[in-house]
Amino acid sequence: MLVFPRPSAARDIYWDPKCNLKSGLYGTGALGPPSIFATLEGEQHKQLRKALSNAPWTIGQLKNTWEHRFDELVNLFVKKMREHAAAGRVVCLSDKVAEFAADIMSMISFTNAFGCVKNQRDEKLILTNWRIGLDFFGFVGRFRFFRERIIPMPLVGKYFLPSVDNEVGMGWLMCEADRQVAKREKLIAEKEFDGSPDFLQHCLEARYSDGSPLTPVQKRAHVSLLIQAGADTTGTALGSILRFLTTTPGVFARARAEIDEADRAGRLSTPILYEETRRHLPYFVACIKEGVRLNPPATNLFARITPKGGKVIDGHYIPEGTEITTYAYVMQRDKELYGEDADEFRPERWLESDKRSNELEAVQFSFGMGPRVCFGKDIAYMEMFKLLPEIVRRFDIEVLQKGEYVVAGGVAYNRKFLGRFVERTGEKGSV
Ligand code: HEM
Numbered sequence: 299m300l301v302f303p304r305p306s307a308a309r310d311i312y313w314d315p316k317c318n319l320k321s322g323l324y325g326t327g328a329l330g331p332p333s334i335f336a337t338l339e340g341e342q343h344k345q346l347r348k349a350l351s352n353a354p355w356t357i358g359q360l361k362n363t364w365e366h367r368f369d370e371l372v373n374l375f376v377k378k379m380r381e382h383a384a385a386g387r388v389v390c391l392s393d394k395v396a397e398f399a400a401d402i403m404s405m406i407s408f409t410n411a412f413g414c415v416k417n418q419r420d421e422k423l424i425l426t427n428w429r430i431g432l433d434f435f436g437f438v439g440r441f442r443f444f445r446e447r448i449i450p451m452p453l454v455g456k457y458f459l460p461s462v463d464n465e466v467g468m469g470w471l472m473c474e475a476d477r478q479v480a481k482r483e484k485l486i487a488e489k490e491f492d493g494s495p496d497f498l499q500h501c502l503e504a505r506y507s508d509g510s511p512l513t514p515v516q517k518r519a520h521v522s523l524l525i526q527a528g529a530d531t532t533g534t535a536l537g538s539i540l541r542f543l544t545t546t547p548g549v550f551a552r553a554r555a556e557i558d559e560a561d562r563a564g565r566l567s568t569p570i571l572y573e574e575t576r577r578h579l580p581y582f583v584a585c586i587k588e589g590v591r592l593n594p595p596a597t598n599l600f601a602r603i604t605p606k607g608g609k610v611i612d613g614h615y616i617p618e619g620t621e622i623t624t625y626a627y628v629m630q631r632d633k634e635l636y637g638e639d640a641d642e643f644r645p646e647r648w649l650e651s652d653k654r655s656n657e658l659e660a661v662q663f664s665f666g667m668g669p670r671v672c673f674g675k676d677i678a679y680m681e682m683f684k685l686l687p688e689i690v691r692r693f694d695i696e697v698l699q700k701g702e703y704v705v706a707g708g709v710a711y712n713r714k715f716l717g718r719f720v721e722r723t724g725e726k727g728s729v
Contacts, residue, residue, distance in 0.1 A: 502517060
């Protein structure tokens with residue numbers, strides 16, 4: 299596999315429709331049953347993506363339909379962190395925000411959250427098992443013989459891959475997806491669905507252009523994929539940004555001053571709305587962008603295959619049938635583009651001018667690019683735009699251990715980021 303580390307290569311690789319064949323590592327089964335993410339062939343992917351159309355998950359629809367549900371969860375999060383604060387408890391800050399992301403994903407998928415925030419634990423060990431599975435995913439991704447010859451052997455796959463017999467983790471999630479699909483199908487056979495259409499409902503109603511529905515396996519696959527693709531990835535973004543905010547000198551104070559000023563001017567609701575962050579907290583938005591740039595939650599799993607006749611990428615001719623990819627972590631620290639301080643957390647780089655900000659935005663690869671760009675980008679941004687400013691608005695954070703951002707199998711998570719939430723006192727602390 300060839301890795302192109304410079305931002306200039308990304309457009310050549312990911313925007314060319316002829317280059318939309320994914321490499322075999324996507325089809326290992328390590329990420330559950332076959333889904334849009336694991337569909338290798340470009341045309342097949344296009345049909346499936348069209349059927350699943352991401353319209354209900356665009357920011358406009360989210361604001362109308364789901365934002366008040368995000369608000370309920372933000373309020374619950376604040377209540378629970380207040381309890382930790384009152385007890386002076388040390389918590390893993392990155393795990394707390396990842397649990398929030400897991401609940402958002404289960405809520406978006408099934409209407410009711412798994413209860414990670416309510417119960418203050420990783421329900422059904424969804425996050426823990428996801429992280430354990432990453433090493434295996436990385437291994438099969440790199441060891442071609444193992445994935446092509448060993449995994450397909452009878453019983454071997456069952457041993458290594460998630461199975462519906464598992465009581466926790468991805469296997470449990472697949473089983474839960476089955477249960478939820480069956481329950482909802484029974485319900486809508488009896489009477490028309492009258493709730494807010496969640497992703498499960500969306501999968502049941504999805505139709506290919508010839509009018510055919512998703513297969514039973516595809517329905518289950520997409521419901522569980524969403525939680526896999528969107529829980530710990532967004533959790534990592536939230537955790538990393540919180541670490542940058544609290545450990546980079548001057549940043550927390552400036553972000554809070556911006557929030558306080560907007561608060562005094564009566565521009566913020568409780569909890570803060572997505573649109574309010576976007577419009578009134580430009581420095582905070584820059585912190586979010588800078589955090590996602592420096593700690594991409596998915597660094598490098600995105601190989602494609604060069605088309606018939608080969609292809610020129612970033613000035614190099616690459617023969618047909620070659621696996622090609624890029625590496626978000628490296629690309630987003632390119633010194634030619636970002637300057638000598640590319641490795642530093644400096645949100646101001648996003649505020650220099652609209653032209654500069656657009657230039658940087660165009661080469662961000664954290665959410666992928668082109669026809670396979672992340673489906674849930676707007677959901678992830680909505681979580682970041684709502685939860686993080688609310689935390690800074692209400693709590694001081696005493697960091698006891700910075701912990702680390704770890705990459706395993708091309709996906710990142712945070713560990714051992716320990717500290718205390720300390721309830722903010724004074725006028726603004728009581729909002
Ligand atoms: C910060 C959080 C997230 C990051 C960094 C992220 C990253 C990515 C990346 C890089 C891809 C492209 C993979 C490729 O080109 O092969 C992708 C695809 C995808 N993501 Fe996300 N994602 C995040 C959150 C979410 C959320 C919240 C959801 C669900 C609501 C989601 C659902 C998906 C799906 C379904 C795909 C496959 C799209 C397709 O193949 O057409 N992601 N994501």
